[in-house]
Amino acid sequence: MSKKRVLITGGAGFLGSHLCDRFIKEGYHVIAMDNLITGSMDNIAHLMKLPQFEFYHCDVSKYVHVPGELDYILHFASPASPIDYLKMPIQTLKVGSLGTHNLLGLAKAKKARILVASTSEVYGDPLVHPQNEEYWGNVNPVGPRGVYDEAKRFQEAITMAYHTFHGLETRIVRIFNTYGPRMRLNDGRALPAFIGQALRGEDITVFGDGSQTRSFCYVDDLIDGIYRLLLSDYAKPVNIGNPDEITLKEFAEEIQKLTGTQSKIVYRPLPTDDPKQRRPDISLAKKLLGWEPKYSRAEGLKPTYEFFKNQLNPKS
Template sequence: MRKKRILITGAAGFLGSHLCDRFIKEGYHVIGMDNLVTGDLKNIEHLFPLPDFEFYYHDVTKFIHVAGELDYILHFASPASPIDYLKIPIQTLKVGALGTHNCLGLAREKKARILVASTSEVYGDPLVHPQKETYWGNVNPVGPRGVYDEAKRYLEAITMAYHTFHGVETRIIRIFNTYGPRMRLNDGRALPAFIGQALRGEDLTVFGDGSQTRSFCFVDDLVEGIYRLLMSDYSEPVNIGNPDEISLKDFALEVLKLTGSAVKIVYKPLPVDDPKQRKPDITRAKELLGWEPTVGRAEGLKKTYDYFKMLPKEELVKQPKTFESR
């Protein structure tokens, strides 16, 4: 019996690498694809000796060719942190538009089911709380975050167009803040930033007054939600995230307690269009997928902190990549 084959774009990234692990474990032949702009081969090098894993070094904004049959596609190629998409705005827009178009074209050609990674950022700075999938969002298309927000909104629109016009089997996941091992310490997001600062003995930087909220989901829970959504028969967007909401100030205090660091919290001006609150309504995921998170923040934070503590010292001070926009 032929093994099912799945293409995972963004395979060397934080989420993509965990998805490669999951589908190898499920008995699939996994084809990982990444141009390594923000991904890192170290995240998947343990898979290279396996006969059921292969890696394509490729930019999905270029034409995608995969030989042979293909059953599923997971499109996770995209910068996902502010420090990245503010430095490479053009690539961010291109991967959301051209990259998604190419993946959908491949799915149509291969008659494969495709799941695309959208984000809670499609809700912008929300005027509805918690955020339901039926909420259309409050997004500034010309603000600094617009390159990411609108890239993902376009991703959803073209995915639904391929579903309704071409009959492609599509799934859309809206991912809320996710954390866990293999995150990059210097990617600009709150959790790795706080832990990295604590490990370096630096004060923790909180933007604004720290009252803005986030809801953090451990990566294992997210991967389970992705797997269930891919195997479902539902084509509308589905929120996957942990609704346990916390202010960034309180979250910084949790990190200080976890790390035992004696540093203090310092406050800096809030970035433009930074969302004031973020909490998923996961009713749809519960009802359709039987999914809800199982890993509490205390457990997930410890696992993540233990991972970061094991990193070489040079990783703690490593500066973010520099990019050229084209």
Template sequence: MAKKILITGAAGFLGSHLCDRFIAEGFHVIAMDNLITGDLKNIEHLTGNKNFEFHHHDVTKFVHVPGKLDYILHFASPASPIDYLKIPIQTLKVGSLGTLHCLGLAKEKNARILIASTSEVYGDPLVHPQDEEYYGNVNTIGPRGVYDEAKRFQESITMAYHRFHHLETRIARIFNTYGPRMRLNDGRVIPAFIGQALRGEDLTVFGDGSQTRSFCYVDDQVEGIYRLLLSDFSDPVNIGNPEEISILDFAKEIIRLTGTDQKIVFQELPKDDPMQRQPDITRARKVLGWEPKVSREEGMKITYDYFRGMSPEELDKREHKDFSEHIRR
């Protein structure tokens, strides 16, 4: 009988790729999403698969899954600045109440749970590169704090369940990930730059562009998460690509990739925007035998081809979801 896994946030960018991977590995996937930021188009190709089922549900409410459950991947959360700045309360709730409900379900089912943390737990780091022993430099009351602190609390309650209830838990600290199915205008660097280039707009760089990021292709990210879930390691593990690049240099790469001749324009740096972001993946290499394999050149070509295949209407679309119902809660 196939192992059963619940994946929350399953209609999102990363969640949908995880659904694909676990289906391919022979698991029965129970996908769950409230579709605030997710999109059913990301998982519609799995409809009709006997090992796939979808539940439209908000994990900040009680979560019930009938029958046996072997694993849980908790990936439900807004992940882009546009989203968590629009729905700050919902972001905090899914990191706290949503995680509590998933941990409670894991305890009830005696299932192993992996929670999706983030490099944002390091805030604007004073240590470079960032390893898992670094506690971070986070502004708890700044605009980004709703996301950063939701994830930091998520890690704390997960370790509490691990220590107090002896629950099998795993924590993935995910660094910038990219690939097909990203939302074009969600505020993240790669889709923002590609969208501007494809629309013939100038590329917007915040600050002077000296801030750095490290981009991991989605297939590499999924492989790291898969290995971590099946490992016997309960402390946090950085999953990301340590190849670092400045935002300004990356904007120039996008212009070369797209063959466009846009200018680069500069705007004020958002508050608490991290100046450096690079994972130390020593632990992932040692514990999981994992490191990224896909070069940025290769991954970006695949990603650009995905966005280039969009219709003019899709390219012109701006994020306009009505979050008011969730803001009121």
């Protein structure tokens, strides 16, 4: 029997490359697609010689063509950190709108099931805590973060339109803060920023007074949740994340202890529209998918720290 074929856009990125690993492990033929504006071939170098793996250098916002049959599409192409989408606002909006439209069209033509990667950012700076899937969000569409938030909100809307109008099999995952090996040290998010600063002996920069919260999910847990959601029969959005909430001040102190750094914590003004709190309600994922995170933050931070340490000081 021939292997099932899956297309993963953003396949050379942090999450996309981990998805490639999971689907290879599960026995699929994997086609990774990436334009490499934030992804890296280093993330998938170990897969390139495998006969069940292909890589296409392609910008899905322009055109998507994949020969042969496809069973599944996972759309993970997008700048995903503030430093990226503030630097590339138009590309961010295009990949969420035009890119998603192209991939939904491909899924329809191939009769494939498609899962799109949405984000907790659709909730904006939330007025409901923790955030559940019924909450519609508090988003500033014309603020600096609007290019990412609204791209993802549109992505959800057009995905549901294809589901209801064309009967397409669709899945939507709302991803909360995730970390692990293959994150970029310079991607601007709190976890790599804190560890990078500690490793370089720089001050650890906390924005605002540090009372804002985040909930960090280890990448292996997230990938398992996404895999289960793809194979489920539920079309509406599902939160996948770790509900273990921590303030950024407490998290910076954890990084000080983890790294043994002498770096001090310094405070800078809070960026515009930065969410004050973020914690997923994962009741739906537990009920539908039998999923909840297995890794504690302490367990996940160890391999993540080792990865970053090796990035700054590669072993000879």
